[in-house]
Amino acid sequence: MNLNSLQNKIKEFVDERDWDQFHSLKNLSMALSVESSELLEIFQWAKEDEALDSKKKESLQDELADVFYYLLRIADKSGINLEQALLEKLQKNAAKYPVDKARGNSRKYTEF
Amino acid sequence: MNLNSLQNKIKEFVDERDWDQFHSLKNLSMALSVESSELLEIFQWAKEDEALDSKKKESLQDELADVFYYLLRIADKSGINLEQALLEKLQKNAAKYPVDKARGNSRKYTEF
Amino acid sequence: MNLNSLQNKIKEFVDERDWDQFHSLKNLSMALSVESSELLEIFQWAKEDEALDSKKKESLQDELADVFYYLLRIADKSGINLEQALLEKLQKNAAKYPVDKARGNSRKYTEF
Amino acid sequence: MNLNSLQNKIKEFVDERDWDQFHSLKNLSMALSVESSELLEIFQWAKEDEALDSKKKESLQDELADVFYYLLRIADKSGINLEQALLEKLQKNAAKYPVDKARGNSRKYTEF
Numbered sequence: 001m002n003l004n005s006l007q008n009k010i011k012e013f014v015d016e017r018d019w020d021q022f023h024s025l026k027n028l029s030m031a032l033s034v035e036s037s038e039l040l041e042i043f044q045w046a047k048e049d050e051a052l053d054s055k056k057k058e059s060l061q062d063e064l065a066d067v068f069y070y071l072l073r074i075a076d077k078s079g080i081n082l083e084q085a086l087l088e089k090l091q092k093n094a095a096k097y098p099v100d101k102a103r104g105n106s107r108k109y110t111e112f
Numbered sequence: 113m114n115l116n117s118l119q120n121k122i123k124e125f126v127d128e129r130d131w132d133q134f135h136s137l138k139n140l141s142m143a144l145s146v147e148s149s150e151l152l153e154i155f156q157w158a159k160e161d162e163a164l165d166s167k168k169k170e171s172l173q174d175e176l177a178d179v180f181y182y183l184l185r186i187a188d189k190s191g192i193n194l195e196q197a198l199l200e201k202l203q204k205n206a207a208k209y210p211v212d213k214a215r216g217n218s219r220k221y222t223e224f
Numbered sequence: 225m226n227l228n229s230l231q232n233k234i235k236e237f238v239d240e241r242d243w244d245q246f247h248s249l250k251n252l253s254m255a256l257s258v259e260s261s262e263l264l265e266i267f268q269w270a271k272e273d274e275a276l277d278s279k280k281k282e283s284l285q286d287e288l289a290d291v292f293y294y295l296l297r298i299a300d301k302s303g304i305n306l307e308q309a310l311l312e313k314l315q316k317n318a319a320k321y322p323v324d325k326a327r328g329n330s331r332k333y334t335e336f
Numbered sequence: 337m338n339l340n341s342l343q344n345k346i347k348e349f350v351d352e353r354d355w356d357q358f359h360s361l362k363n364l365s366m367a368l369s370v371e372s373s374e375l376l377e378i379f380q381w382a383k384e385d386e387a388l389d390s391k392k393k394e395s396l397q398d399e400l401a402d403v404f405y406y407l408l409r410i411a412d413k414s415g416i417n418l419e420q421a422l423l424e425k426l427q428k429n430a431a432k433y434p435v436d437k438a439r440g441n442s443r444k445y446t447e448f
Contacts, residue, residue: 001195002114013202017209018216022269025164025172026155030268032179033369036148037261039186043138044254045246045442048384052137052190060137061192064183065201067144068194071179074151078164080173082180083113089177090125097129104130106381134381142380145257149373156366157330157358160272218269225419226338237426241433242440249388249396250379256403260372263410267362276361276414284361285416288407289425291368292418295403298375302388304397306404307337313401314349321353328354 003083007076010069025077032070039063115195119188122181137189144182151175227307231300234293249301256294263287339419343412346405361413368406375399 001009014020042059052060075082096109113121126132154171164172187194208221225233238244266283276284299306320333337345350356378395388396411418432445 006195006198009199009202013206016211017214019214019218021216022218024160026158026160026162027269029152029155030264030366033145033148033152034261034265034268036145036179037258037264040141040145040254040261041258043141044258045251046138048136048138050138057190057192060186060190061197062201064187064190064192064194065197067148067179067183068198069201071176071183072198074172075176078169078172080169080176082176083118085173085177086118086180086184087121089174089181090121094125099128102129102131104133106131106134139381142254142376146373146377146380149370149376152366152373153370156370157363230419230422233423233426237430240435241438243438243442245440246442248384250382250384250386253376253379257369257372257376260369260403264365264369267365270362272360272362274362281414281416284410284414285421286425288411288414288416288418289421291372291403291407292422293425295400295407296422298396299400302393302396302400304393304400306400307342309397309401310342310404310408311345313398313405314345318349323352326353326355328357330355330358 003072003075007072010072011076014073023073023077025074028070028074028077032067032074035063035066035070039067115184115187119184122184123188126185135185135189137186140182140186140189144179144186147175147178147182151179227296227299231296234296235300238297247297247301249298252294252298252301256291256298259287259290259294263291339408339411343408346408347412350409359409359413361410364406364410364413368403368410371399371402371406375403 014023039060042056042063072082074080075085101112102109126135151172154168154175184194186192187197213224214221238247263284266280266287296306298304299309325336326333350359375396378392378399408418410416411421437448438445
């Protein structure tokens, strides 16, 4: 399924419940942030190299889905093409982080 | 492009820069949360029904791309199928939020 | 009780449980962010001017305490004086947001 | 200075700028979350045991101040006593995390 079809599936789900009235971009941005934090919580006390056990993997799948849901919803409501946005960002980042400077380096481009 | 191709494009970008060493799930979950918050910041003082001007729309596109980037990266690194995760979640939520109870209602299912 | 005494009370609580080993600044910053998001969640679908009912007020008190706990803990672990940090920041912000320019205006100082 | 005096100092700063109109609890909770995330960003790619260099310490002090500012503001606007909230929470947590069970253990109390 492409991103457009996924967005429409979500829109249908929302419209059946008459939830669009709550879906201002402001509210959706809050929901996205809340869900991202629930994903963060999974790794809160984890060691850096800790393996993902099956229980955490299940939680992770759940939270990834929630973040994706709101991400698609925001893209839909704001008329932004998510795939194109990603591809353009990769191009911008390729310019900001040229391979020779960025290689093996986690610093922000402003600190090169 | 499907999600798999987008994930591979990102993987290539990351590998060229030898950044995979920084991409533990813990670090990626932090990055996802940071980017979601930058998206949240766009609407921080906005009125609920405020229209999206072109400057804010551009920022929003940028931040949507950043969130999507880390979302795809986490899915890739954890071996979770993002599309399937979303579809399963919609099914779960359809059960938790049956149309007759959830209609026009923003309460959490635990408060029905 | 002053901030120092509160920090020491928390330190005692932590030491009794031998939790200091988990309290790297990185982990504490994740915990702070997770708790702030739980506070955010309380207002997720709220109307801007919605009154705080007693149930939400109780949740809010809980989450404020959690955020304060980690804030004091991070200040303690990093040797930063929280009160002084706040007072210095107010001075900086008074310069960035002079009364005549900032009055009744929610824009960031970079946009004046 | 006690917490009350700090809250009043902030209130004065806000009132001089006529910013109270933007300080709904909803907006303040967004601001708190955004600032917590800026603090999180400092440690985004840090190693667990990485020392805090002077540049990062300065950023940390700045972000701690911002989080504290909004925390005090929310407490003030909601009429919640922050010190008391913390002390009550420590008591609750002492019951949830008894020393003998919690010792050296980062699990959530629901997983004991």
